[in-house]
Amino acid sequence: ESVGLHLPTLSVQEGDNSIINCAYSNSASDYFIWYKQESGKGPQFIIDIRSNMDKRQGQRVTVLLNKTVKHLSLQIAATQPGDSAVYFCAETPISSGSARQLTFGSGTQLTVLP
Amino acid sequence: EPEVTQTPSHQVTQMGQEVILRCVPISNHLYFYWYRQILGQKVEFLVSFYNNEISEKSEIFDDQFSVERPDGSNFTLKIRSTKLEDSAMYFCASSGGLPRAKNIQYFGAGTRLSVL
Numbered sequence: 016e017s018v019g020l021h022l023p024t025l026s027v028q029e030g031d032n033s034i035i036n037c038a039y040s041n042s043a044s045d046y047f048i049w050y051k052q053e054s055g056k057g058p059q060f061i062i063d064i065r066s067n068m069d070k071r072q073g074q075r076v077t078v079l080l081n082k083t084v085k086h087l088s089l090q091i092a093a094t095q096p097g098d099s100a101v102y103f104c105a106e107t108p109i110s111s112g113s114a115r116q117l118t119f120g121s122g123t124q125l126t127v128l129p
Numbered sequence: 130e131p132e133v134t135q136t137p138s139h140q141v142t143q144m145g146q147e148v149i150l151r152c153v154p155i156s157n158h159l160y161f162y163w164y165r166q167i168l169g170q171k172v173e174f175l176v177s178f179y180n181n182e183i184s185e186k187s188e189i190f191d192d193q194f195s196v197e198r199p200d201g202s203n204f205t206l207k208i209r210s211t212k213l214e215d216s217a218m219y220f221c222a223s224s225g226g227l228p229r230a231k232n233i234q235y236f237g238a239g240t241r242l243s244v245l
Contacts, residue, residue, distance in 0.1 A: 046232050057133075057220050057236035058172060103172065107232060114160035114177035114184040114224070117234060121171050 026126045033091040035123045037104035040085060044106040048117065049078060049089045053100045058119075061089070061102075091125075099127045131155040133237035135221050141243045142211055150206045150240045152221030161204045162222040162234060163196065165189070172220065178204065211244045218242075 027033045039047070045066045050058035064071045064078045064087070071078050077090040091098055101124050105117040134153040142148050154161050163175040176196055177184040183196065195207045204223075208215055218241050222234040 048233065050236075055238075057222075057238045060233055060235060063233060105172075114162065114179045115232070116162070116174035116177055116185050116187070117164075117172075118174070119172040 023121070024124045024126070026128055027094050028128050029096060030093055033089075033094045033098070033125060035089045035091075035102050035125065037087050037089075037120055038085060039087070039104070039106050039120075041106065041108075041118070042085075043108050045108050046106065047078070047080065047087055048105045048107075049076075050103045050105060050119075051098075051100045052103060052122070058103060094125075094127050096127050096129070099125055101125070133221055133223055133235055135219075135237035135240050137240060138238065139241045139243070141245065144213055144244055145210050148208050148211055148242065150208075150219050150221075150242070152204045152206070152237060153202050154204055154221065154223030155225075155235060156202070158223035158225050158235075160184075160224045160234075161196075161198070162224075163206045164220045164222065164236075165217040166220065166239075167217045175206070175219075208242075211242075213244050216242055216244045 048063045049061040051061050052058045062073045062076050062078050064080050069080055075092045080087045101122040103119050103122045105119045107115045107117050136151045140148055161178040164172050165175055166172045174187050176186040176190045178196055193209045197205050218239040220236050220239045222236045224234045
C-alpha cells in the first residue's frame, strides 16, 4: 500500500490560493495528516483529518477528503513566501493501543513566486 | 512551544562503526518513533516505541538497529555496524497519550548521518 502525490512541483503567485493533492490506496487508512518540510528541517504538522470527516479547516489551510476516490487535498489560502516548502501527506490506521507508523507520500515542492 | 530535540545535527562515521543518535521527545508524550529520509526521497518509518518496548518496526529496522529509552527523557537509535546505505537524515518523533494526540507525531529537526 502506498500514499502518493499527483505533482512533484507547484508554483503559485504570492497571494493566490494553492491546492496540493494526494492519492492513497490503503482502504484501511483512518487518519491523514499534512506535513510541511522546509529545507534542512523536520516535518512540521499542519492539519489532520479523520476518515469520518470530509473537510477540516485551520488557519489559512483546509483539508478535503474524498473517500470514494481515495483522494485528499490541502488548500492554502493567500499563499505567502513562507509557505514555500515540500508538503507531504501521510496516513495511518487509527489504533487503540500501540504506536502506529505514518506512511508518507513522496512530497510536492511548493514555490511561491513574488 | 515544546519541541523534539535531536543531537547531533550531523554525524560523520566510517563504515562498520557504531553510531548512537539521540533524541529528547516532548516531555509528556508517550509514543516515540524513528524515521529516516534518504536525500530526495520519502520519509520512511523505522520503528515505534511505547511502554518501554517496540510497537512496530519496518523491514529496514534489522538486527543492526536498536532503540532504547535509557532514562525518562532520552530516546536513542543505535546502528551497530554502519553501511554506506545508512547515510540519510534520521528523524525522531513523538506523540501524546490522548486519542487524537497519539496520532499527531511531532518531529525533530533530524540528524544527518554520513557514512564514509
